[in-house]
Amino acid sequence: MIKRLGTGLAVLWAAATASYLALLLAPGDTVDILVGEGPDTPEIRAKIITEWGLDRPEVIQYVSYLWRLVHGDLGRSYQLQRGVGEILLTQVGPTAQLTLAAAGTGVTLAALIALVTGGRGRLARGTASAAELVAVSVPPFLIGIVLLSVFSFTLGWFPVSGAAGPQALVLPALALGLPVAGVLGQVLRGGLERALEQPFAVTARARGLTERALVARHALRHALIPAVTLAGWFTGTLLGGAVITEVLFGRPGLGRVAMDAVTGRDMPVVMAVVLLSAVVYVTISTVLDLAYRAIDPRIRG
C-alpha cells in the first residue's frame, strides 16, 4: 500500500513536471497570453510581468510552483480572474456527476445487453453486436448532436443543458455513456461467452444449474475480469469525452474548463487539470486494481 502510494505520488510529480516543461517549451510568452486580445504596450507588459512574477528565472518559478502545490495552492488563472483551486472546486461537481452518470449508464447498458444476449441464439447476439459496433463507431459528438436534435429540440423530452435536475443529465450521460457501453458490452459479452465454454461451466451445468443461474453466479464474474482491465481506457474515455460533451451540451464542468484553458494557454488551469486527472487516474486504477483482486482470488497474495 505504501509502495503504491509512493508510485502514485511519483506519477503525479512526473505528470506535473512534464506538463510544466511542455508548456514552457510552447511558443509564445506567458505575458502574451496575459495580454490576450487586449491592448498591448510595453508599459502594460511591464506591469503584468511584475504582477505575476514572470521576471524570475524559470527554475525559481518551477520550484515555487511545486512549493505552492505542496501547500495546496494551485495558483491563479491567467484568463479567468479567479483562483484555480476555486475554479476546480466549482467544476468538479458537475463533471463528477456527468462522468459517474455516464459510467453508470455505460456499465448498466453493457451488463444488461451482455446478460440478456450472453449464450443466446445467433440473432440476439448478432443484434447486440451490431448495436455495440455502432455505439463504438459513431464519433461521440455526433451521438450528442443526434440525441439533442431528437430528444430535446424535436420531442422536447429533456432539457438541453444546465444542472437543472436529473433530467438535464439524461442526454449528456447517454451521449458519453453509449460508446462506453459499446466497448464494455463487447468485452463483457466476449468474456461471458468464453466463460460459458470453460469446463467449469459444464461442471456447473452438471449440477443442475439453469443457464441464467450459471451466467449470474459463475460466468459474469469471469466476464468482469477483462472489463476491469479496461480501467485506464475507461477513465480516459470518460474524462476526455467530458470535454466534448460539456461543450456540446453547455454543461459546466472540468472538460470545458480544460478545453478553454488549453486553447487559451491558461497555464495554471491546464496544470491543475493535468494534476487532477492524474489523481483521478491513479485513484481509479488503484480502486480497480483492488476490485480486480476482489474478483479474482488467483492474483491475491
Next chain:
Amino acid sequence: MSFGGSEVVRGISLSVAPGECVAIVGESGSGKSVTARTLLGLAGPGSAVRAGTFTIAGQDARGFGPGEWRRLRGRFAGLVLQDALVSLDPLRTVGAEIAEVLAVHDVVPRSRRAGRVLELLEAAGVPEPEVRAGQHPHELSGGLRQRVLIASAIAAGPELIIADEPTTALDVTVQAQILRLLADRKAAGTALLLISHDLAVVGSIADRILVMRDGRIVEEGPARDVLTTPAHDYTCSLLAAVPSAASRGTRLTEAERPTPGIRHVASARPTGATPSGPATGPVKGAVKGAVKGAVKGLAAEPVPVLAGAGLTRSFGPRRVVDDVSFTLHRGETLGVVGESGSGKTTLARLALGLLAPGDGLVTLHQQPWSTLRERLRRPLRPRIQLISQNPLDSFDPRHTCGRLVAEPLRSLPRQERRARVLDLLARVGLPPDMAGRHPRELSGGQRQRIAIARALGPRPDVLVCDEPVSALDVSIQAQVLDLLAELQAEYGTALLFISHDLGVVLHLADRVLVMKDGRVVEEGDVDEVFTQPRHPYTRDLVAAVPRLPVPR
C-alpha cells in the same frame, strides 16, 4: 452422437447397474468424454443425439426438456469432469461450489448447508475441511481439487457417478487415493461409470470394461476377462502399451514403421525383431534380459558425461532443489521421479545451465559447466539437449516443423541442413512432408517426435527429457518411449529422464533418483529401488503404481 453432421460416437450401448462400476477405456479422441456428457444431456451446442433407447432411472430420456435434464443432473447423476484443474470455478471458494449443488436441488435447508459441505469434503478425503472449504481452487493441489470435484458430484447423493479420467495428471500416490475413494462410493451402492485411457487404472476397480475406438465399442466384457484375455487386437495393444518394470527392454508397440532407424534398432535386438502380436509376459522377460545385458556391456567402463554435486537452488525463501548430487554416464538412462513440485524441472534447468545453482557444481564431460560464462558455454551447448514436457510450448509458433528441426543445425550449410532435417524426421518416423507443416496441426505424439528430432539434431551426448510423455495418452506414450529407447540404443546418448510416473521410469531407466521436496530420498539401480524400496516415500510410490492383473 454427431457434431454438425460428423458422427463422433456410433452405436454405443451401455448400461450401469447400482453398485456396479463400468469403465470405458480408449485412446484420446475415441469419444469417451462425448459419451459421458451425452448421458447427462450435456453434449454441448451444435450436437445431435440419436438413440434407440435411452432410459435414465426408468424414464425415457429421449424426450427430456431442459427442465427435466436439470432436475436429473447433480441429483440423480453426478459428473466428475475430465479436467479437474479447470473444472472448478476459479473465482469461487470450493465450499461454495459444493453448496451450489445442495442449493439447486434443495438437498438440505440453507442453515445446514455449510455443515453438510464440511461433511462432504471429509467424506471425499479432504483433510482440514474447515480450512479447505474457504479456499479457492488455485490454492489446492490437483489431488485436492479432484476430491472437491468428487465431493460436489456426490453432494446430492446421486445414484450414479460419471467420472471422466479422474486421475489423469495426478501423481501416482494421489491417483491411488482417488481410486480408493471411488471404490468406497461403489461399495456404498452407487453406480459408477469410469472413463480412462489407462487400462491399468481401471483394472483395479471396474467390474465391466468397454473398450472404445473411433467412436465405437470394440470390446466389452467383465474386467478380468478383458484385461487377461483380450479378444480384440486394439485391446491387446492398449495392454501392451502400459509401461512398467516388467516391460523393461521391450517394445511397447508393434514395430510397424519400416524406417531405416527402426530397422537398425530392430536388428540390434534379436528377440524383438519379430514381434507378431501383443507382447506377452514370457516374451517380455526374454527381451529384457537380452537388452539389459547389451546396455550393461556398452557401459562396461562407465564414463560420466554429466554430473551434479551438492546442487542447491532457492526461489525466495524456498529451497526448491536441496543438496542434490547425481552422475549420468555415457549411454545410460538416469530416471528422476517425484511428485509434482518436488523440484524435478528445476533440476533439469540446473543441469542444462539455464539456471545457476545457488550452491554446488554441474560438470559436463568432467569440465565445469554451471560456472562457465554463457559466452563460453554456447559452443558446448549442442552437447546437451532438452526435450520438454509440452512440445508445443517449446516451438516458436510461427515456424514450420522443418524450420524447427533445423534451428540447432544453423552451422551447417543450407543444402546439408535440409538433408539432415529430412533424415532426422525419418529417424523419428515422420514422413518428409511434415517439414512443411505447422506443429499445431499435428497430434501430440507427432509433436513430441518433432521435439525429439530437433533435440537429436546436434548429436548431443546428453538428452534431458523433462516429462516427455506425461501429456500423452498410453498408446502414444508407448510409441514415444519406444522411439527414445531405439534412438538411445543407436546413438548411445545418455538420458536424464524426468517423470512423475514411476512406471515410465521403471520401463526406461537404468538407475533412478527419487525426489521429494527438493531432496533425493533414494537413489539406485531401478530394479533394486523397485523391488526393495528403502525410503517410506518410495515404498508408497511403488505401492501406488497400478498393476495389470497378471494372467496365469
Next chain:
Amino acid sequence: MPAPRLLPPIVFLLLLALAVAVPGLLAGVDPLAADPLSALAPPGGEHWFGSDHLGRDVLARVVYGARHSISIGVAATALAVTSGVLLGLTAGLSPKWLDEALARAFDVLSTLPELLLALLIVAIIGPGTGNVIFAIAVAQIPNYARVIRAQTFVVRRSGYVEQAVTFGRSRLAINAGHVLPNVLGPIPVLATIGLGGAIIASSGLSFLGMGPQPPAAEWGAMLSEARNYLRVAWWEALFPGLAITLTVACLTVVGRRLQRRFEGRTS
C-alpha cells in the same frame, strides 16, 4: 476466402482506399470550389450529397476528406505503433530498473485522457495536420507500448526462447529471431482496431477546432462546421458522419476477425 459477413466491410474499405489514392475517380468536382450562390443545396442531381454552406459539393468533400482523415489516422497509428513497439521492446528486454522507469513513463502518459493529452499537445505546438498526427500518436503510444512490453515478457520467458538458448544461440540472435517476430504478432490486429480509434480521436479534435486548417476537407472538421446548419442542411452533417462511422465500424469488424484468427492460431 473472406466469410460472407466480411465482404461488405472489405468492399467499403477498398472503396475508401480508392478514395484515398485517386479521389478524382469517385468525385469529379473540386472539393474546394466554393459557389456561394448554390450554397446549402439539398441532395439531388447536381450535388448527390447536397452542397455545403459555401456551396461546395459534399460528395466531393467526403471523398477527398477520406484522404485527410484516413491519412491522419494511418500516420498517427503508424507513428504510435512504431514508437510503442520500440519503447515496449526496450522496456521488456531491459534490466529491471530501466523497465520500471519506462513503465512509469507509460503510466504518466496515460494519466491524461487521450483527448485531453492531444488537446494539450495541439495547444502547445499548434493545430494543423502534422501536429494532430503527432498528438494522437503520443496519446496512443502507451497502449501499444504496454501490450508490447507484456508480450515481450511472455515471449522472453517462453519455452521456445529457453529452448533456443539450449541450442547455443546468442542473445541477439534469439531476440531477433524469436522475440521480435513473436512480439510483433498482435500488432496488425491492434493497429487495425487502433486505426478506428485514431480516426475518431482526430475527428474529435477537428470538432473542437484543432484539426486540419480550412478549407481542407476533413470529416471531423466538416462535421464541426456542419453542426451550425443542422436544421437547414442535415446532409452536410450526415455524410461525413456516416463516413466516419462506416470506416471505423468496418475497420473494427475486420480487425476483430483478424484477432480471432490470430488467437485461434496461437492458442
Next chain:
Amino acid sequence: QEAAPASLTWAIETQPITLNPQQWSQNKARLLVFNQFDALLSRAQDGSFHPWLAKSWKVSDDELTYTLHLRDDVTFHDGTRFDAASVKANLDQFLVPGYNAAVASIQLRAYKEAKVVSPTTLEITLKEPDGLFLDFLASPYSGQISPKSLKSVKDLKFGGPDLVGTGPFILDRYVQGQEIHYRRNPAYKWPPEGAAHQGPAYLPEITYRFLPEAAVRVGALTSGQVQVIEGVPATEAGLIKKDPGLSLQTALNSGTSFSYYFNLSRAPFDDQRVREAFREAVDVDTVLRSVYQGTATRAWSVIGKSSPFYDPSLEQRYGGDPAKANALLDEAGWKQRDAEGYRVKDGERLTVRTLASAAFVRDRRDVLAQAIQAQVKQNAGIDFQVKIVDQGSAQKALDDNEYEVFENSRGDSDAGAALNLILPRGGAINRTGYADPAMDKWLAEAGADSDQGRRKELYTKVQRTVVLDKAIVFPIYVPADQIASLKSVQGLRFDPASGTPAGAYDVRIGT
C-alpha cells in the same frame, strides 16, 4: 401596467470571465454588467452623454477638470450610501498596481486625481485633455462598486455576489460554465435617462444560461427551454423570423467594423496595388450572403455604420471588380501562374496568411475567411491561407511579423477609442506597421477634443485615408448582435452605446 411576476431564462453565448465591472473585457458580457452595476453616465447612439448616477457634469474650459454632481438617493445593495467618496474610491482603485494594468494605462492614462468637494460633488482632474474621458465614465469600467465590498470581497478581480453594486438586479448565484442568476433590487429607482420605465425592474428574477453552441441555443429557444437568446446564427435567423411565436431583433455594434488589416511592413502587401487587388478580388456581398444568409451588413469603412463618425461617402467606392484585381496584380508583377492556378512572381507564390487565435474566433469568421479564400483564389489567383491557432502561436506570429492579414473588430462604444489603438504609429494593436505623422496628428486631436462635430471631421479624413488613399484596411462587415425571444417577452433592447444587448431592467413578460 405591472406585468405578472415571472422568471426568465436567457441563453447567452459567452460566459463572463469576471463579474467585476472594472475588470470587464468582453463586449459579449456587457449585457450582464449593468444588471448589477450602474455607471456614472449613459451614452446615446448619437454619441451624446446623459445623466445616470451623475445628475449633471461640467467640463472646465481647459478640459482638465470634470465636476460631477451625483444623485443623493442611491444606495448600494449592501445598504451603503453612494456618494462622491465612493466614486473617488472606485477611481483610485484603478491606481492599485496589478489591478487593471490596461485600463490604468489607456482609459485612465490622463487621470490625475479626484477630490471630494461635497457628498454629491466630485472634482476629477486630468493631466491632459482626454476627449474620451466621458466615454470612460459611461463605460462598464465606471460601474460603481460599494467601497466597503471593494475591501471585503473575497476575490476582488473576479467579483461575484459579494462585490456589491447599485444596479436594478442583485447577483445571487454564479455557477461557472452553467448560469448566472439575479434577483430584483426592490429599492431601485435610479435608471439612466431614457430608460423605458422607472422604479424597480419588472422581473423578480432572471437567469442567464451559458450555451456556447449556437445550434443548442436556438434549439433551447424553439423548444421553450429558454425564453430569450442572444447570438442567433445567420442560418437560423430565417427560421426564427418565420416562427409566429418568436421575434428577432438585430442591432449593429458600435466601434470598428470587422476588417482585414494589411501588413504593410512586408511583401506583398507593401505594394498598394496588391492590397487593392485583394479587395477587388472579393465580391463581399456574395460572400456575406452565403456566409450570413443576408443577415450581415456590409462594411465600407473601418468605422462601424452605427457610429456617428461613420463616413457614408465611402460606400460603393471600391471592391468587387475581379478584372481590376487581375490588372493590378499583373501590373505589380504577379503575372505568372503555377500549376494550381496561383499567381507567382520570381518563383514565389502570391501567398498571404491570416492568423486567428482559436479562443477569439467568433461570428463564424473562420467560415467567412474560407469564403474569401475561395474568392481570391478563383478571381485573382491569390493564395490566402487561414490559420486558426492558439493564443501563444498567434502572439508569436505577430511578434515575428509572420502574417500578412490581421483581422479585427472592436466594440468600443466610441469608435475613436478603437482607432487610437489600431492606427497610430506604435498603437497598442497597430498590426499594419502603418506610420503616418498626419494620421497621428488627426487622431490625437480627435482624441483630445470633446466637440463631436470637430471629431467627426477629423475621423472622416482618417477613414478616407486608410480606406481609399492608402488601402490599408479591407472592411468586410459591421458586427451585429441579435436577440431572439418568445413574442411574449417585452422590453428587450440594445445598449445604444455599444449596440450589444442591454440589461434586463426593462424586460418583462406579458402582452
